[in-house]
Amino acid sequence: MGALHEGHLSLVRAARAQNDKVVCSIFVNPKQFAAHEDLGAYPKTLEGDLKVLREAGVDLVFTPSADEMYPTGFATVVDPGPSFTSGSAEGGGCAGEGGARPHFFKGVATACTKLFNVVQPSRAYFGQKDAVQCAVLAQVVSDLAIPTELVVVPTVRASDGLALSSRNAYLSPKERQASPKIFVALCEGAKVFQKRCLELGGGVGTASVLRSEIEEAVRLKLAEEPVFVKVEYISIVGRTAPAHTAVAAATGGSSANSSREIPLQGGRVSCREGAVVSVAVVTADGVRLIDNIVLSPAEELADLTPPSTASVDPSSIPPLASSQHSSNHPLVPLPPDASPSPRRLTAMDITRKWRRGGKLSMVTAYSAPMGAHVDAAGADMVLVGDSVGMVELGHRTTVGVTLEDMLHHAKAVRKGVKRALVVVDLPFGSYELSPEQALASAHRLVKECGADAVKVEGGAGMAPTVARLVNGGVAGVAVVGHVGLTPQACGTTGGFRAQGRTSSQALRVVADALALEAAGAFAVVVECVPGVVAQAVSERLGSCPTIGIGAGGATGGQVLVFHDLVGMSRTSAHHEEVTPRFCKRYASVGEDIQRALRSYVDEVGSGAFPSKKFAPYAMSKGEETEFLAQLAIFNAAEATSTEKNENGDSSCDAEKIY
16 A cells, blocks of 8 residues: 555565566555545555655556546446455354454455456465455455465564554554553463463463463553444454465565464464454554564463563564465464575574573675575575775775775675575764664665665664664664664774773673663673673663673674684785684685685796696587687788888778779
């Protein structure tokens, strides 16, 4: 429907990975709006959307008008039936969106059926955020034998858990701050389901959980937020697979043809089958927000200990669509060897791994080949650092690096990285003037380069900027903080010197990190501080990991500069000078490169290169003979022409020469 955001672009990326041609439709469908709803006010940003889609590699954009879709006399309506257009679960309906907006799914089914007929795609991509819509279209495609495979791509969320939506643009700052609690509430429901199933022995046999228990947990959590003036519905529906199956597809996605939503039996959720919990809330300003969560089948619960805290942080809930699902589960992932590309990690994936006790790895990269190497090695994060100025551009500090430099290198790295989270530094001078300047710079890195997050240097003084980045616009930008030694401030800190070596300095490092966490950073880099200081920071941050560099081993992860790690920095006096003492060299790539280059220069000088082995192209014997004969004629003619010119006759008879 337009007003594109990262959630839409995730569909484009999934389609791009699987198909030769990608068509995107943008159509604000009037049949999905009732008379009292916001059709006239719905955000329309076609020019910006077209630019974004062009940069994302879309081949064709289909933008019909309402008159083209529904010309005079148009009378056909595709009705998916009472399962989706009534709110009565007892009567066979799936209470929720269909009951709240009975017109909605008829409009969805009619418009999408016509779009499928016009474009005739082999696959169509939709987001899990609109879970019931996916189920509607699965039924329509199946019932009407439409030869299109539906692919459901996981919901994309801001770093604080809010599901991305074009309607997020309507939210006031206060509402935007409160809205992530929708997902927190859903996670509370998931926690109840998982806990009860574990108590029942992991869901063996017919074990089930009362729907009302899950619903009550969600409702109570939503009630804590006064911004939500109305809970329109809390829908909990079971799932089943039809007789036919469809091949699962997309990065992290699955074929929607393989599941439909069904009413619960006896008001209970089967621990073996799971369910989908959907909610819709209305804010004080009248903004309507929807979200959902998938409750995992019981076999996935054995090693999941529910969080013990009173309120559940979204990142503490494990991914509920696991690759261990049984064959009849509605989210059937593509086998690893058939996947077109690995699923890209998100900020929430990073937090989740850390919460489970995993150590995080981050390495810098400045080009597509570097990014591909780091990604293939399995690193969690790739940092396009402003250290590019020192290790690639020849600067003595990072201060001379510009935003344009970062854009150039980040674009290259993004092309080489398919899985790892790509974090890009905001360089000196691109964010310090105001939070708005920082947001504008971050938006460029996200939109033009495909950055997954940005890194900001500075402590408590940068907290307002971090908060603005995380909560800015339709969707925030994920932020990594950076405390301790901040290279951009080397002019005011006496150069590249360790920080936190006095009690007062150490306390300031701790306070800076806490301020960044409170502002919304999902991770904090701690650089060049004593290990005891980094440990203190790590122990006090409750919601985000620390990434150490020259800060000991007590942090949640580590980051190193690519050139330092692989031993590239021993090839010049400049690189030798900027190689830090804390870096472990895992290879001697610089020495290998020098050895190779010297050998090449020597062999060219001696004539040893190229040998016959490296001169592989030849002519047939007949063509070679003909060529040499013609060359002799050409040489004779050229000599005759030269002689005439020397005698003052500048004419040249081309006929005789050729």
